[in-house]
Amino acid sequence: MSEVHAARRERLRERCAAAGAAAALVTRPANVRYLTGCSPQGAALLVGPGTQAALLHLRPPPDDMADGQPPDDLRAVLLPSPDGDAAVAAADLAREWHADSLAVEEHHLTVARHRAIGSVAAGLPLSDLGGAVEQLRLVKDEHEIAALRIAAEIADQALGELLESILVGRTERHLALELERRLVDHGAEGPAFRTSVGTGPHSGTARHAPTDRRVEEGDFLTVRLGACYRGYRCEVGRTFVIGTAPAAWQVELYELVFAAQRAGREALAPGVACRDVDRATRAPLTAAGHAEGLAAWSGHGVGLEIDEDPQLSPAAMGKLDACVPVTVEPGVHLPGRGGVRIDDTLVVRPTADGGPELLTITTKELLAL
Amino acid sequence: MSEVHAARRERLRERCAAAGAAAALVTRPANVRYLTGCSPQGAALLVGPGTQAALLHLRPPPDDMADGQPPDDLRAVLLPSPDGDAAVAAADLAREWHADSLAVEEHHLTVARHRAIGSVAAGLPLSDLGGAVEQLRLVKDEHEIAALRIAAEIADQALGELLESILVGRTERHLALELERRLVDHGAEGPAFRTSVGTGPHSGTARHAPTDRRVEEGDFLTVRLGACYRGYRCEVGRTFVIGTAPAAWQVELYELVFAAQRAGREALAPGVACRDVDRATRAPLTAAGHAEGLAAWSGHGVGLEIDEDPQLSPAAMGKLDACVPVTVEPGVHLPGRGGVRIDDTLVVRPTADGGPELLTITTKELLAL
Numbered sequence: 259m260s261e262v263h264a265a266r267r268e269r270l271r272e273r274c275a276a277a278g279a280a281a282a283l284v285t286r287p288a289n290v291r292y293l294t295g296c297s298p299q300g301a302a303l304l305v306g307p308g309t310q311a312a313l314l315h316l317r318p319p320p321d322d323m324a325d326g327q328p329p330d331d332l333r334a335v336l337l338p339s340p341d342g343d344a345a346v347a348a349a350d351l352a353r354e355w356h357a358d359s360l361a362v363e364e365h366h367l368t369v370a371r372h373r374a375i376g377s378v379a380a381g382l383p384l385s386d387l388g389g390a391v392e393q394l395r396l397v398k399d400e401h402e403i404a405a406l407r408i409a410a411e412i413a414d415q416a417l418g419e420l421l422e423s424i425l426v427g428r429t430e431r432h433l434a435l436e437l438e439r440r441l442v443d444h445g446a447e448g449p450a451f452r453t454s455v456g457t458g459p460h461s462g463t464a465r466h467a468p469t470d471r472r473v474e475e476g477d478f479l480t481v482r483l484g485a486c487y488r489g490y491r492c493e494v495g496r497t498f499v500i501g502t503a504p505a506a507w508q509v510e511l512y513e514l515v516f517a518a519q520r521a522g523r524e525a526l527a528p529g530v531a532c533r534d535v536d537r538a539t540r541a542p543l544t545a546a547g548h549a550e551g552l553a554a555w556s557g558h559g560v561g562l563e564i565d566e567d568p569q570l571s572p573a574a575m576g577k578l579d580a581c582v583p584v585t586v587e588p589g590v591h592l593p594g595r596g597g598v599r600i601d602d603t604l605v606v607r608p609t610a611d612g613g614p615e616l617l618t619i620t621t622k623e624l625l626a627l
Numbered sequence: 628m629s630e631v632h633a634a635r636r637e638r639l640r641e642r643c644a645a646a647g648a649a650a651a652l653v654t655r656p657a658n659v660r661y662l663t664g665c666s667p668q669g670a671a672l673l674v675g676p677g678t679q680a681a682l683l684h685l686r687p688p689p690d691d692m693a694d695g696q697p698p699d700d701l702r703a704v705l706l707p708s709p710d711g712d713a714a715v716a717a718a719d720l721a722r723e724w725h726a727d728s729l730a731v732e733e734h735h736l737t738v739a740r741h742r743a744i745g746s747v748a749a750g751l752p753l754s755d756l757g758g759a760v761e762q763l764r765l766v767k768d769e770h771e772i773a774a775l776r777i778a779a780e781i782a783d784q785a786l787g788e789l790l791e792s793i794l795v796g797r798t799e800r801h802l803a804l805e806l807e808r809r810l811v812d813h814g815a816e817g818p819a820f821r822t823s824v825g826t827g828p829h830s831g832t833a834r835h836a837p838t839d840r841r842v843e844e845g846d847f848l849t850v851r852l853g854a855c856y857r858g859y860r861c862e863v864g865r866t867f868v869i870g871t872a873p874a875a876w877q878v879e880l881y882e883l884v885f886a887a888q889r890a891g892r893e894a895l896a897p898g899v900a901c902r903d904v905d906r907a908t909r910a911p912l913t914a915a916g917h918a919e920g921l922a923a924w925s926g927h928g929v930g931l932e933i934d935e936d937p938q939l940s941p942a943a944m945g946k947l948d949a950c951v952p953v954t955v956e957p958g959v960h961l962p963g964r965g966g967v968r969i970d971d972t973l974v975v976r977p978t979a980d981g982g983p984e985l986l987t988i989t990t991k992e993l994l995a996l
Contacts, residue, residue, distance in 0.1 A: 341923060341942065362738075369733035369741045370755075386738075431811050439804045554710060573710065 279361035281306040286366040288562040289391035302344035307357045314344040349379040361387035405490035410617035412485035413494045416440035430455040430468035450484030450491030451564045462597020475501040478596040491564040494618035495601025512624045515598040518542040522586035526614040532574035557585040582606045648730035650675040655735040657931040658760035671713035676726045683713040718748040730756035774859035779986035781854035785809035799824040799837035819853030819860030820933045831966020844870040847965040860933040863987035864970025881993045884967040887911040891955035895983040901943035926954040951975045
């Protein structure tokens with residue numbers, strides 16, 4: 259795997275060279291991990307000048323290297339002081355290496371750290387690396403997609419087991435904890451994000467923080483969870499109805515959101531504008547009078563972070579590529595009554611390859627539990 | 628409670644006025660919560676000029692207001708666009724309010740956001756608010772200490788129940804999840820931080836990420852957990868031995884760390900330098916030849932964040948005050964063998980009031996489980 263990371267660093271080096279920066283300082287943890295395979299606490303990666311690269315980090319193993327060990331082909335520098343700032347030390351190293359400019363992640367570094375880097379690296383012009391690494395992370399390789407596929411399997415398993423248990427009378431909080439335990443049981447490093455369980459009036463929202471409300475007969479129950487596997491994060495969300503038979507309004511709302519979600523999934527293809535996928539997902543909901551209260555996005559990329567580029571939203575720029583994993587997750591929440599949310603993780607694939615690959619395969623029929 | 632938050636904002640206003648800033652923009656979530664009682668996702672608080680204050684936030688209830696509702700005496704401004712930046716909108720509002728300067732949290736704002744604020748607030752000089760709010764947060768009032776006391780009780784209960792169950796053969800991961808479930812059972816909003824369970828060679832470290840290693844006879848088992856209650860976070864850490872009788876080296880190491888931890892606890896008093904508490908804790912361990920490998924700190928403040936000021940470390944500046952809650956948590960880890968870590972949360976109190984108040988009361992005898 260270390261060749262994979264070396265090749266990624268080489269691509270970053272090319273981008274920097276094209277932008278006129280001799281060296282790049284990467285501090286955003288997911289970016290460090292993408293380029294090295296690990297992200298020890300407080301780590302900073304210095305790439306260049308030339309073929310040089312070093313990972314500066316704070317704390318020795320074994321405490322905090324749970325996210326992997328630095329690859330052998332990368333110089334690992336443990337800071338002498340545990341209070342040190344790896345980014346500042348990296349800027350110092352860039353000077354030692356005679357870099358004549360340094361690009362930093364201005365969207366991640368605080369003003370205070372940026373100033374500290376500037377004073378250590380006096381005379382070394384700082385520029386903005388921007389989202390260069392995030393751009394590299396957009397299209398996933400088959401190793402990354404394999405990790406996402408396993409993450410999705412784990413989430414599906416955890417969700418499937420929950421559906422076989424008695425739900426009435428249990429609290430949102432307990433169902434969420436139970437799901438997180440099952441994720442770990444099935445091999446996840448942990449939940450990909452805080453598990454959301456909303457029942458009754460809490461159903462249908464994107465990020466409902468579980469409360470002590472108990473599941474009751476007649477409720478909609480919305481569950482949203484994901485697994486983290488080898489650092490890669492997926493998500494799946496489903497809405498169920500509790501009891502023998504759903505009410506007419508529940509069936510109608512479910513069918514509407516299901517149609518919107520299917521339209522979004524079917525719109526996924528290489529070359530399609532992100533905003534067009536959003537429009538396809540949003541249109542049926544807007545047409546049915548639910549424009550107000552819809553989330554700002556219909557989906558988003560996933561990978562080393564649970565919410566990364568591309569954004570599927572009305573203002574999104576750019577087009578989808580093959581091998582980009584995204585969520586499609588429309589939802590309608592009726593204040594006081596609850597609602598429906600359906601959420602899948604898929605990988606964009608060309609039609610010739612069978613179209614979008616659905617990673618989260620839990621049924622989307624309206625189950626009465 | 629809203630008077631409490633208004634009084635805190637007034638104290639911040641006084642600090643700003645003394646530093647020559649007409650208005651302050653607070654973005655660090657724990658600081659926003661301290662000053663308003665809530666911290667909706669992406670919120671920014673604008674304090675001043677004059678008696679004005681507004682909380683700008685992104686998302687409407689009910690999704691993300693789990694951390695409380697804005698108090699009635701504070702103007703709450705919901706941003707029109709869900710993609711908006713509340714800090715940028717707050718800078719715009721500061722201009723509307725005719726502030727002639729604005730202090731921002733340079734240790735929290737990224738370079739990119741700071742630049743966006745600067746361009747919206749062209750002509751409005753930006754200065755650094757620094758850790759002004761963190762300084763206000765140091766000394767806790769009795770409401771805050773009451774919340775910490777309950778958080779500590781919850782953690783003690785969760786830990787106590789675990790000790791009554793069978794441990795041999797269970798994995799670190801499962802014990803950690805079990806503890807987190809019990810925290811929620813007993814009324815915590817959630818764990819105060821990622822629960823650490825380390826057995827055998829993993830014992831004795833501060834932040835061991837739980838693995839699939841199973842507890843075995845003869846192991847040291849180190850557990851570190853905390854509850855979050857009304858936003859306040861405590862921590863407790865204990866080390867146990869598994870089996871009928873500890874080995875001689877285990878007893879010796881345990882007594883050493885226990886003596887260090889007691890020395891640290893006994894050193895806590897108003898007016899004592901933070902570094903002197905660190906020295907008291909560290910000295911017995913250093914004298915026994917364990918200087919190498921000790922953590923950089925012997926303890927730290929707790930409150931709305933699990934790791935806040937003051938730091939108890941060799942380089943720490945400043946003295947303790949009454950009503951400052953801190954941890955005392957020395958540990959020794961012998962590579963390949965494991966080790967001992969003992970961690971309490973206490974509140975600094977004057978001797979006249981009985982000295983430091985121990986919040987985490989789980990026994991520190993060496994239990995053989």
